[in-house]
Amino acid sequence: MQLNAPVRPAASRSRLGAAACALIASAATAVARADGGATTQLEAATLIYGEQNRTDVVEPLLRITRVRPGGQSLSAQIGLDVITGASPTGASPSGKVQTTTTPSGNVETTSASEIPTTSFEDIRGSLDLDWTRPLGALVSPALGMHISREKDYQSLGANATLALSLLHRRTTLTFGGGLNRDRVFPIGGIVEGLTPVVATGGGGGEGVEAAEAEEAASTGVIAADKNVTSALVGVSQVVTRRWLVGLSASRTVEDGYLTEPYKVLSVLDIGGYPISSLHEKRPSSRKRTSLLASSVYHFGIDVLNASYRAYGDDWGVQSHTVELRLRHDLTGGDRWVEPHVRWYWQHAADFFRFSLNEGDPLPDFASSDARIGSIRTATLGAACGFRLGSYPGEFSVRAEYLAQWGDGHPADAVGVQRTLDLMPPVSTGSLMLGYSVGW
Amino acid sequence: MKVHPARELAVALLLAALGALASGCAATAVKPWDRDLLAQKKMQFAPSPLQYSIDQHTYFSREGSTGGLNVGGGGCGCN
Amino acid sequence: MAFLLPAGAIRPPRHRGRLARLAVALIPALVAALGALSLAGPAFAKTPPATGRKAPHFALPTAHGTVDSDSLRGRIVYVDFWASWCDPCRRSFPWMADLHQRLGRHGLTIVAINLDKDRKAAEKFLAEHPAPFTVAFDPEGKTAEAFQVPAMPTSFVLGRSGEILHAQAGFDPARTAALDALLKEACSR
Numbered sequence: 126m127q128l129n130a131p132v133r134p135a136a137s138r139s140r141l142g143a144a145a146c147a148l149i150a151s152a153a154t155a156v157a158r159a160d161g162g163a164t165t166q167l168e169a170a171t172l173i174y175g176e177q178n179r180t181d182v183v184e185p186l187l188r189i190t191r192v193r194p195g196g197q198s199l200s201a202q203i204g205l206d207v208i209t210g211a212s213p214t215g216a217s218p219s220g221k222v223q224t225t226t227t228p229s230g231n232v233e234t235t236s237a238s239e240i241p242t243t244s245f246e247d248i249r250g251s252l253d254l255d256w257t258r259p260l261g262a263l264v265s266p267a268l269g270m271h272i273s274r275e276k277d278y279q280s281l282g283a284n285a286t287l288a289l290s291l292l293h294r295r296t297t298l299t300f301g302g303g304l305n306r307d308r309v310f311p312i313g314g315i316v317e318g319l320t321p322v323v324a325t326g327g328g329g330g331e332g333v334e335a336a337e338a339e340e341a342a343s344t345g346v347i348a349a350d351k352n353v354t355s356a357l358v359g360v361s362q363v364v365t366r367r368w369l370v371g372l373s374a375s376r377t378v379e380d381g382y383l384t385e386p387y388k389v390l391s392v393l394d395i396g397g398y399p400i401s402s403l404h405e406k407r408p409s410s411r412k413r414t415s416l417l418a419s420s421v422y423h424f425g426i427d428v429l430n431a432s433y434r435a436y437g438d439d440w441g442v443q444s445h446t447v448e449l450r451l452r453h454d455l456t457g458g459d460r461w462v463e464p465h466v467r468w469y470w471q472h473a474a475d476f477f478r479f480s481l482n483e484g485d486p487l488p489d490f491a492s493s494d495a496r497i498g499s500i501r502t503a504t505l506g507a508a509c510g511f512r513l514g515s516y517p518g519e520f521s522v523r524a525e526y527l528a529q530w531g532d533g534h535p536a537d538a539v540g541v542q543r544t545l546d547l548m549p550p551v552s553t554g555s556l557m558l559g560y561s562v563g564w
Numbered sequence: 565m566k567v568h569p570a571r572e573l574a575v576a577l578l579l580a581a582l583g584a585l586a587s588g589c590a591a592t593a594v595k596p597w598d599r600d601l602l603a604q605k606k607m608q609f610a611p612s613p614l615q616y617s618i619d620q621h622t623y624f625s626r627e628g629s630t631g632g633l634n635v636g637g638g639g640c641g642c643n
Numbered sequence: 644m645a646f647l648l649p650a651g652a653i654r655p656p657r658h659r660g661r662l663a664r665l666a667v668a669l670i671p672a673l674v675a676a677l678g679a680l681s682l683a684g685p686a687f688a689k690t691p692p693a694t695g696r697k698a699p700h701f702a703l704p705t706a707h708g709t710v711d712s713d714s715l716r717g718r719i720v721y722v723d724f725w726a727s728w729c730d731p732c733r734r735s736f737p738w739m740a741d742l743h744q745r746l747g748r749h750g751l752t753i754v755a756i757n758l759d760k761d762r763k764a765a766e767k768f769l770a771e772h773p774a775p776f777t778v779a780f781d782p783e784g785k786t787a788e789a790f791q792v793p794a795m796p797t798s799f800v801l802g803r804s805g806e807i808l809h810a811q812a813g814f815d816p817a818r819t820a821a822l823d824a825l826l827k828e829a830c831s832r
Contacts, residue, residue, distance in 0.1 A: 168614045174622065184621075188614050194734060194816050196643065202617070262643060262794065262813060265636075288636045293793065295594055297637035361609075361637025366598045369638040371609055375631040415631030419609050421638070423601045430609070434632035442628045452606045461606075471628060497628040523615070529626065557618060596794050597758040597787050603728040642795045643731050643813035 166190040167518075170559040177552045179242065180210035196259035206249035206275070211242035215405060215493040217391035217480045220398045220541035238545045249275035263290040271305075277386075280307045286357075294363075299373070301357035310348035311386035318406025319487050322389050349382030359417075367423040372416075379411040390493045391480045397540025400483060405492040407476070413438040428452040441475035442497055460511045465525070467504040473497060479547045482539060495548060500531040508557075518562030527553040596641055603640030610634045694810060698722070698801050699789035703756065703779035710754055710779050712805065718752045719829045720801040724787055726758045727768035729795045731814040736772040738819055742826065743776045749830040756781050758795075800825065 172184040184207070190200035223235040251273035259265040264287070271282040284303035291298060309315075359373030384407040391399035419432035434446040448467040455461060474497040476490035506525030513520060531548035538547065594602075601607060610616040616634075624630060702711040712720075723739065725732040736755075743753050753776035759765040760782050769778065781787060790799065793812050800809040800822075809825055 168612065170614050170618065172618050172622075184618065186614055186618065194731075200613075202614070204617075206621075290641075293593070293596065294641035297635070299635035299637075301633075301635075355631075357631075357633055357635070359633075359635030361635055363594050363599075363602060363638055366594050367601055369602060369607060369609075371635055371637055373633060373635050375633060377631060413630060415629065417632035417634070419634060421607055421609060423604075423607055428604075428606045432609075432632075432634075434629070436629040436631065438628075444627070444629045446629070446632065469623075469627060474628070496626060500627070502623075502627065555622070557615070559612070559615065561612070595784060595787070596792055596797075597724065597726060597784050599795070600726065600728045600760060600764075640729055640795060642729050643815070 164192050164194075164564075166192070166561070166563045168559070168561045170557055172555060172557045174553065174555040176210070178211065179551060180208060180212060183207045196257070196265075198255075198257045200255045202251075202253040204251045206247075206251070208249070209244075209246040211244045213495065214241050214243050214402075215385075215388040215390055216241040216402055217393065217399050217493075217542060217547065218545050220396075220545065237541075238549075240547075240549065247276050249273060249278075263294070264288075265290075277311050278307065278309050280305060282306070282353075284355075296363075297361045299357070299359040299361075301359075303353075303355045303357075305353040305355075307351040307353065307381075308348055309351070309382060309386060315346040315349050315382065315386065316404050318384055319403050319491065322402040322404060351379060351381035351383060353377060353379045369421045371419045374414070374416050377411075377413040377415075379413070381409060383407045383409060383411055385492070385494055388492065388494050390478070390491055392483050393480050393539055393542065394483050395540065397538070397542040399480070403481065403487075403491075405494065406490050407492055408440065408490055411438055411440055426454055440497065441477075442471065442473065444469065444471040446470075461509065463508040463510075463523075465504070465506040465508065467502070469500075469502040469504075471498075471500050471502075473499040479535060479538070480542065495529075495531060498531055498548065500529055500548070502527060502529045504528075517564070518560055521557075521559040521561070523555075523557040523559070525555045525557075527555070529553070599640050602638050603642075607638055609637070694807050696807055698799065698805050698807050699786070701756075701779075701781075701786045701789070703781050703786060705777055705779050710777055715752055715754075715801075716805060717803050718750050719746075719803065719826065721751060721753045721798060721826065722790070722801060723753065723755045723796060723798040724758060724790070724792050725755055725796045727764040728759070732796050733768075733772060734816045735796060735798075735814040736774060738814075738816060740773065740775055742823075746826060746830050747776075751826060751830050753777060754779055756786055758782070758784055758787055800829065802829065 166189070168188045168190075170186050172182065172186075174180075174182040174184070184204065186202065186204040188200060188202040190198060192198040218238050218240055219235065221237050225233045225235070251271070253269065253271050255267060255269040257265060257267040267286045267288070269284045269286075271280065271284075273280045282303060282305035284301060286299060286301035289298045290296070355375060355377040357373060357375040359371060361369060361371035363369055384405060386404075388405045389402040390405055392401045392403060394400050413436070415434060415436040417432060417434045419430070422429045422431075428451070430448075430450040430452070432446075432448045434444075436442070436444045436446070446467065446469050448465075450463055450465045452461060452463045474492070476488065476492060477494075477498050478488075478491055479493050481487075481491060504525055504527045506523060508521060508523035510519050510521040512518070528550060530550035533546035533548035534543070535547065538545075605611050698712070700712050702709060721739070721742065723735065725735065739753055739755065742751065747753075755774060755776060756779045757765045758781055759768075762780065762782070765780065790797070796814050797810070797812045798814070799807055799811075802808045808829060809822070811822065
């Protein structure tokens, strides 16, 4: 039996979590200062990113900051995210070679081990505003706002931060809170989790029937909301003339529709061959905790930025992240290079599974999204910055290579799935071009 | 048996933070005029908010973790 | 620690609630402790020498010789502690140059004491922000220590007998009116 992937586009890469976005802006504002006495700072960057056989992204961003002599600052950041390519549907590889004849008469072959993907394209626009107004020398409150919109997703957020300087400004305490309201309105509406995905074949008659069946399975709801509340507390300390350390803890609570509307799971027969698909289902609340320890140390010419983050949530996802950046200024002072390495280890959510077995009772929740699976990511990159002659501002180029892999041979794999790699490594290359100028 | 590394680390890191903070009270603490190195832009936790934003976005879209946000501090301590 | 074990390893049950409560209780305690420390007495919160007290003596090198605070008796002295890496200092220099222009011949002497560890950085700053007044160099910060400078920049107004008339931490170009008035009044006495 031939099964095609669902007609719907796969989940968009750019589904940015509200809390992450909301508090990033405010935390960054806490240190927002124009350089060398400049009162206006402009920063532009474009990211060009490509996953091997998967997603491609082009993301231009622009940020303008204006600082008044009293310390008050306002910054605006606008961004565009153009995403195209293919994304895994969550279904299992078919286990047999399949040939399809397209309407134009071409014959396409799908290998037995290929992870099913579906192509999509989307454009996301975002706007962030941040305002800081120091009260005296030691207290600095900040407010921020975020809005973003793409074809099937919208996010609105607000956040507030308070920074206190203590102990002769060697210690800074930061408190922050954020609220976000996201709305997802997937094409085809909100479908009940763990209900069958109707196979869509080629040809008019089948397509119409499939669409009607799909509509019946759908709850009839077009959009669903997600509320995110987050809190952050942090402390940073100047330990020596060369060394700054920081520690922060954040807690985020999400409520509402947290399922990926386009992701599915395959139902396998005894031989391990997929015979049908079910829509995935995730809990309607998620409580996340994360702790970050960071250190910046000046060796005289080089600066080492090291950080470690521990994360856990009530879905069972746990992770560790270690990141190192070494900034090296080249003689002459106008140029620098910065190698970068990041290592990430993630333990899967409790309800993560590669597939479901025919005849087994349905679990409460299930998802085969690698994003909440047991994965490891290693990043290696290098950046460099330079000026061009007497032209104002600084240019930067950053190239990164990312490899992500997981355990694709789980012990409980069934039949033909035992012979397949269920989480093949994915390589990604990215290039970021930047320009920064102040006046 | 679920283990939450974040909660386990809370006590250990808080104690480390207290230790680091205690160092700030010492007589050898950094003077206001000794902040020449700290005043450099590269001595911030996230020198470029734009680059930081891009990184967070990239990793959030492929990994299941959030948070771990840098806070303010350091700098020249001026005004 | 248990989290270092690979996923899937058998782990003993943990009292998660207790640790979490302890951590949550420690955070406000930490905040309270820091708050108390910041308000604590002389050990932690040094204040600049109180107005009215005698200013510490200093003798520092300048570009063309030395400057000795004893030789400045009889004049109103504006002592400013600055460094090339201090942003507000960039805005204070044009104001000080203007001050020198207006009140120099009415008995005001400006001494801008540089605290850069790297002399070249100071010279680069001076090339961009001309200083018609006296610039002295204190790279080891001994004079700054004697004056108990609390932040960068800090300025002191010294009377004709070397007593401190006014001390100010920070510089805001929009708030110089009060200082202008004070200096004008001191010079006219």
